[in-house]
Amino acid sequence: MQTATLYRYRWKFIRIGLILGFFAIAKISQSHAQSVPPSAPPTGARLFTQQCAACHSMKPCEIRVGPSLAGIVGKTAGKQPGFGYSPALKRSPMKWNAVNLDRWLADSNAAVPGSVMNYRQADATKRQALVTYLTTGK
Secondary structure, X not given: OHHHHHHHHHHHHHHHHHHHHHHXXXXXXXXXXXXXXXXXXXXXXXXXXXXXXXXXXXXOOOOOOOOXXXXXOOOEOOOOOOOOOOHHHHHOOOEOOHHHHHHHHHOHHHHOOOOOOOOOOOOHHHHHXXXXXXXXXX
């Protein structure tokens, strides 16, 4: 009878230890997760390098797969000499400004249906960073 009682108490202590251990791990995990600072949003220059620079340059007249985007603000879309634009973009009367750049970056095919470039950036913060970079170079 004493052996059965000892086993029962032993299993009771094991269960209590497991439960306390679980709560301790959960508390440590929670405190660690709260101590990690949020990362800063990416800069426009970094986003341009990651998402645009393979095809576009910020150097004037440097044509890659796409046209140079240096000094694009204020220019009419599809008119840069030396680049073969789609017929849809050539016909477009759109002038590049912050609003049109944002529309283009959100969904280039919706901004100018029939354009060849296909780009969509759903994150408004990233689009704004890219627009700022394209308009100011910073």
